Structure formats: structure tokens, C-alpha cells
Amino acid sequence: MTRTVTLSVTAGLDGSRESRAAAEWAAREAQLLGLPLKLIQVWEPVPEPMAQAPLLGVETQQHWTERIPRDAAEGIRARHPGLDVTVEQLSGRPAEVLADEAKDAELLVLGSRGLSGIAGFLVGSVGLAVVAHADRPVVLVRAEEQAADEHESDPVGIPSAATAFRPVVLGLDIDSPDRELIEFAFAAAARRGTALRVVHGWNPPPYYAYGLSADLELHASLAQRETTVLTEVMRPWRKKFPEVEVTEESHYGTPGSHLVDASRDASLVVVGRRIRRSPFGAHIGPVTHAVLHHAMAPVAVVPHN
CATH class of the missing domain: 3.40.50.12370 (Rossmann fold)
Structure with a gap:
């Protein structure tokens, strides 16, 4: 898997807490690597005849297709000055699209829901499918993951990004x-x-x-x-x-x-x-x-x- 060109750190974004945590982790890793960050939002086409029904109102659809990725990108730019952040919206089966996007990424970062009261993840079918098929490294990040969690505790025993x-x-x-x-x-x-x-x-x-x-x-x-x-x-x-x-x-x-x-x-x-x-x-x-x-x-x- 020797690569001559490295494009970006890529994160899957769907508006969930786990995907937002993944995007934040990806932003921190992109800065460590000196690479741009690409946020990917995947829409799965609705099969007929459901596609003919107005399942989402105009405001709800606009929120999901425009506001969530825009707000996520703006927030990351504010918290990580100087980081090059782009957003791309794609259509298809999420697992297939994300695995394909991983081919042009240094890393693909996805979110996994933390198990309440129990250590670890709850890895969904999309995440497992991407991990199983991607040709590049895939990182799974819990919804509760914070920057401080990756660091040693300070003198009073509290994890700190410092x-x-x-x-x-x-x-x-x-x-x-x-x-x-x-x-x-x-x-x-x-x-x-x-x-x-x-x-x-x-x-x-x-x-x-x-x-x-x-x-x-x-x-x-x-x-x-x-x-x-x-x-x-x-x-x-x-x-x-x-x-x-x-x-x-x-x-x-x-x-x-x-x-x-x-x-x-x-x-x-x-x-x-x-x-x-x-x-x-x-x-x-x-x-x-x-x-x-x-x-x-x-x-x-x-x-x-």
C-alpha cells in the first residue's frame, strides 16, 4: 500500500453525536499529519414508490442536506484555525461509498456509539462493512470521545489536552x-x-x-x-x-x-x-x-x- 500522493483525512458525517466526535478526532489527526480534512455526507437513494412521497418537509430536508455539514465544517474551522476543511455530499449505499472514498484518503474516520455504562463501542452495520472492505486504515471513534481523553491526567487527576x-x-x-x-x-x-x-x-x-x-x-x-x-x-x-x-x-x-x-x-x-x-x-x-x-x-x- 505504498502511496506517492496523500490527499486528506476523510470523515463520514451524518449529524449524529458519534459522527461529530469522529469529525473532531479527524480534524485533530489531520493537523498532526499536516493534511486537509474532508467531510463526507452520504445520502442513500429512496427506492420507488417511496421516493414519490414527501417524507421530509422542506425545512427538514434543507437542515440535513445543507445546515448540518455547513455547521460542522464551520465549527471545526473555528476550533482548528488554519485547517483546510471541505465538505462533499455523495449519493449511494453508505458502506460502499465510504469504502470507495477511503481509497483516496490517508485515513477514513467513522463514529461508533458508546455503550452506556459499559466499556466500548456499538459498531453498526455500516461501520463494520467499511472496516471489512476498505483498502486504507479506518478509525472508529466513540460518541463520547473528547480530546482530553487521549491525554494523561493533570496533577489533580483530570485528563487534559495540555x-x-x-x-x-x-x-x-x-x-x-x-x-x-x-x-x-x-x-x-x-x-x-x-x-x-x-x-x-x-x-x-x-x-x-x-x-x-x-x-x-x-x-x-x-x-x-x-x-x-x-x-x-x-x-x-x-x-x-x-x-x-x-x-x-x-x-x-x-x-x-x-x-x-x-x-x-x-x-x-x-x-x-x-x-x-x-x-x-x-x-x-x-x-x-x-x-x-x-x-x-x-x-x-x-x-x-
Whole structure:
């Protein structure tokens, strides 16, 4: 996915709280990247004969088609002086249009509704479809996400945009580490001036599993093997990004659970999605799926081969 021209950070906007939070996050990321921001509003055509019925009044239709994107853009320009913000209205199936728009974006940013009283997201069908099919990184942002949430707490224990960024968390499969995924996470940490926390979860092969609980020596041997491999995978990346402090964690158990736990103290969680060109369609994967639904921080899903 090497690109010679970078156009913008793109955010989907539909007037909801989650899409407004996504647009704000996208604006902050665009400033970090030094790129323009493009807000995309997608209208899905109404099938016949419903299209013949006056479902929306003139004022309501004008509000949705003109005022919401205009007000969103004006608000972002006021809060982020100097940022180049454009608005584009498109027609079609939202998931298909947004996935297509991602091809010409550095990032595509979408909103996800926070689960009231429970950690994480409620990812809708459009968001999941875009994540599954987009060829570029897609970031999911909770409705409640604020700029201060990405930063460490101040001396009195309150998160503040004036303090340092929290670490970026990378979920990594050391059996098939992907260069684009790792580089994305390091670059995100570098432009935030923060640390990168690499989290790896492992389970023993099936033929070990039955005796593992009783064999502490075997467990320790497998754990040491996983830690050693993780260190070797990260060694060249530490040299490439010497300014980024790296911590490596290899945990026994389900990777998704460890990443969700790590997300509580993260500014961004980065996970991968393997691109599958098959007649059975796209697949997100169980770990990424779990992180998308339960993480406490914005989640970047990076597609890779």
C-alpha cells in the first residue's frame, strides 16, 4: 500500500453525536499529519414508490442536506484555525461509498456509539462493512470521545489536552507480523510524541493445552519463547524509530481481552485486518472484532496482505 500522493483525512458525517466526535478526532489527526480534512455526507437513494412521497418537509430536508455539514465544517474551522476543511455530499449505499472514498484518503474516520455504562463501542452495520472492505486504515471513534481523553491526567487527576498523549497500543501477531501495521503504529506514536505499547496474546498449541496447567516449567518455557520472538520482531523497528519509547508485553490468554484492557490507558489502539481476496467475502477477524466492540479508545484498523 505504498502511496506517492496523500490527499486528506476523510470523515463520514451524518449529524449524529458519534459522527461529530469522529469529525473532531479527524480534524485533530489531520493537523498532526499536516493534511486537509474532508467531510463526507452520504445520502442513500429512496427506492420507488417511496421516493414519490414527501417524507421530509422542506425545512427538514434543507437542515440535513445543507445546515448540518455547513455547521460542522464551520465549527471545526473555528476550533482548528488554519485547517483546510471541505465538505462533499455523495449519493449511494453508505458502506460502499465510504469504502470507495477511503481509497483516496490517508485515513477514513467513522463514529461508533458508546455503550452506556459499559466499556466500548456499538459498531453498526455500516461501520463494520467499511472496516471489512476498505483498502486504507479506518478509525472508529466513540460518541463520547473528547480530546482530553487521549491525554494523561493533570496533577489533580483530570485528563487534559495540555498534558502528554497516552501511549499508542499495538496489537501484534508475532507469527505473521505485518510491516504496514507496525509502521502505522510507530508513526502514530511518533507524531504524538508518546510511547508505543506492543501487546501480544498467546495460547499454547492444542497438543500442549491439556497438560499446561499442571506443568509450570512447560508454561514458563512457552512464555519465554513468545517473549523472545516478540523482542526480535520489534528490534529493527526500535532502530527505525529511536525517538519512540517501546514497551513489549506478551500475555498468556485471549489477545482481544488483553488489548481491551490496554485500551483503558491508550490514546489509540491499532489492530490489523488481513485482506482476503476470496468469493466468501471480507473477514474482520475475532481479535479485531472484539477490540472494535469493547475498546475504550479510538481504534485504527489497518488492512494488510
